[in-house]
Amino acid sequence: MLFDERPKDRKEDLFDREREVEEIINNIKRPLLLISGVRRIGKTSVLLVSLNEAKENYILIDCRKLKENYGRKELYSLFSEALSSKISYLKDVLEKVKGISIAGNYVEIKWGGKNYISLSSLFDELNKKRLIIAIDEAQRLRGPLSKEIKDAIAHAYDYDRNLTFILTGSEVGLLHELIDVENENSPVYGRYYLEITLDRFNKERSKEFLQRGFQEISIKVEDKIIEEIVNYFDGIPGWLTFAGNEYATKGKIEEVKKTAVKVAKGELENLIEEKTKKVSYITGKRYRNALKCIAKGENSWSKLLSCMEKEEGSTISTSVLDNIIQNLEKMSIIKDYEFLDPVYKEASKL
Numbered sequence: 001m002l003f004d005e006r007p008k009d010r011k012e013d014l015f016d017r018e019r020e021v022e023e024i025i026n027n028i029k030r031p032l033l034l035i036s037g038v039r040r041i042g043k044t045s046v047l048l049v050s051l052n053e054a055k056e057n058y059i060l061i062d063c064r065k066l067k068e069n070y071g072r073k074e075l076y077s078l079f080s081e082a083l084s085s086k087i088s089y090l091k092d093v094l095e096k097v098k099g100i101s102i103a104g105n106y107v108e109i110k111w112g113g114k115n116y117i118s119l120s121s122l123f124d125e126l127n128k129k130r131l132i133i134a135i136d137e138a139q140r141l142r143g144p145l146s147k148e149i150k151d152a153i154a155h156a157y158d159y160d161r162n163l164t165f166i167l168t169g170s171e172v173g174l175l176h177e178l179i180d181v182e183n184e185n186s187p188v189y190g191r192y193y194l195e196i197t198l199d200r201f202n203k204e205r206s207k208e209f210l211q212r213g214f215q216e217i218s219i220k221v222e223d224k225i226i227e228e229i230v231n232y233f234d235g236i237p238g239w240l241t242f243a244g245n246e247y248a249t250k251g252k253i254e255e256v257k258k259t260a261v262k263v264a265k266g267e268l269e270n271l272i273e274e275k276t277k278k279v280s281y282i283t284g285k286r287y288r289n290a291l292k293c294i295a296k297g298e299n300s301w302s303k304l305l306s307c308m309e310k311e312e313g314s315t316i317s318t319s320v321l322d323n324i325i326q327n328l329e330k331m332s333i334i335k336d337y338e339f340l341d342p343v344y345k346e347a348s349k350l
């Protein structure tokens with residue numbers, strides 16, 4: 001069902017994306033792959049369908065569950081959960097490893113004490129069998145442990161030929177900062193990776209997506225409405241899915257838009273809070289003002305500056321504004337003074 005709001009994991013349920021899935025499968029033996037694109041563009045779905053089509057054993061680490069200042073305990077608990085899901089395949093490898101205990105189907109990686117195992121050693125152990133380590137929303141691994149994670153990935157890249165890492169990320173600049181292969185000081189310096197970037201569907205494909213989705217749930221929807229949904233939500237499949245579902249239950253396009261904006265507003269607030277809570281309340285306010293000004297159409301550095309200064313009633317320094325723009329770009333919220341997600345744009349006006 002196209003309008004199922006969970007990530008798709010079967011080829012039959014995935015609309016389009018044949019080329020991307022094929023590219024991933026053709027390169028699945030490489031040490032490192034990245035799947036990037038804005039939120040809701042379908043990264044997790046493309047990842048899961050590719051893994052299932054490739055018929056490979058994999059574990060999935062979902063970093064959405066990590067808090068910003070996560071520690072080893074939280075990281076290892078994610079790995080424990082992922083390894084537990086593949087216990088029947090990995091049991092013979094894991095049961096001999098110091099620092100790992102197995103009780104029934106549950107794997108526990110110790111995160112402290114004498115028997116603690118490092119991430120690099122864990123990868124070396126896992127390398128005894130072919131395994132794909134898929135890390136969803138990997139930019140969330142940045143933080144206190146990021147050096148160790150980069151070291152471990154670089155080590156596995158060089159020595160663990162049975163492992164493939166596939167990382168997805170919706171804050172693309174931050175994902176690139178984690179896998180910073182061009183920076184001499186980065187542990188992963190000089191390693192090659194293949195990046196698959198997911199783009200939005202064009203108008204025609206978006207219409208087809210909605211038509212097929214509505215057909216599947218046996219709801220007749222006028223072309224005019226389909227057109228309106230496509231125009232408002234652009235070709236971002238997650239929003240099209242959301243809009244399809246909401247329209248099916250509410251039957252009013254204005255209501256659908258309102259609910260979407262509310263959801264987007266909540267997400268934006270979380271992103272801004274995570275980014276700025278360690279700095280100050282005023283910084284958070286500045287990000288909101290910047291987004292509001294960009295949403296109003298202030299599409300150059302100087303226009304943005306004067307709009308923000310008006311909002312705040314005081315002057316803003318060059319470096320402060322540069323920093324905000326840079327961060328919003330790294331978070332894939334804007335690019336060249338335009339929003340990457342039309343719903344985030346509307347939410348920023350509130």
Ligand code: ADP
Nearest residue numbers: 005006008014015040041042043044045237238
């Ligand atoms: P991301 O990981 O990029 O945030 P997801 O894979 O979670 O995106 O997809 C977001 C939503 O959109 C989910 O409900 C998913 O089922 C749907 N979706 C995304 N891409 C497709 C696609 N190509 N075909 C069908 N549904 C899709």
